[in-house]
Amino acid sequence: MGTVKIDDVRKSYGALEVLHGIDIDIADGEFVILVGPSGCGKSTLLRMIAGLEEISSGQIRIGGKVVNDLHPKERDIAMVFQSYALYPHMTVAKNMGFSLKLARTSPAEIDRRVRAAAQILGLENLLDRYPRALSGGQRQRVAMGRAIVRDPQVFLFDEPLSNLDAQLRVAMRTEIKALHQRLTTTIIYVTHDQIEAMTMADRIVVMNGGNIEQIGTPLELYDEPANTFVARFIGSPS
Ligand code: ADP
């Protein structure tokens, strides 16, 4: 189950606290977007959910299980980063299957999962290509394919579209939405782009300076922003 429960989570770097008691309750299958200005703590929170960063206090549960002390590999998650360096010397298929190979999955199972993910992403005809022969959008799809083959309950995205040009970014939003509908998994997605948040999310978490200003559906934030920060950020007239 892809529920994620974040309970009074704090993070300090040395004496500096950068996240001040974060509470978020995410339902199985929900598409939740963390949005807020640069430096507000979005990536730190996502990295703590992934297990790439230790939490200073509080509790994170994924699928009902406390994961505070679990290694990233022991968590039912896969992460797609902003800088999705593909292995240049490996084909698309090899790039997508590599983490499974490291996990000693059988070659037949790797092949099956890579083909299934390629079909979902429209990469069937590109499996033998090398990254240098792919467009930006195709590369981004391969990066998502690497996450999909692992079949996680929860996908974590950190600004996956910020390196793409504006036109491609809009197209990829639609693709990621469609992907969410097909996979029926939970997605937690970080962006500083409020349009991306408003068009893609089931619910939006508006962050500012290590705190949550408001959590709500795009419509709720637009109609009833909790304060002027949210109103300005979302761009609603108030
Ligand atoms: P966002 O992703 O919203 O732009 P981050 O989560 O990257 O913000 O950063 C939140 C705050 O934590 C920032 O003030 C940043 O400078 C600080 N920070 C992030 N990582 C570290 C680190 N490894 N050491 C010290 N400070 C950090």
Ligand code: MG
């Ligand atoms: Mg960030």
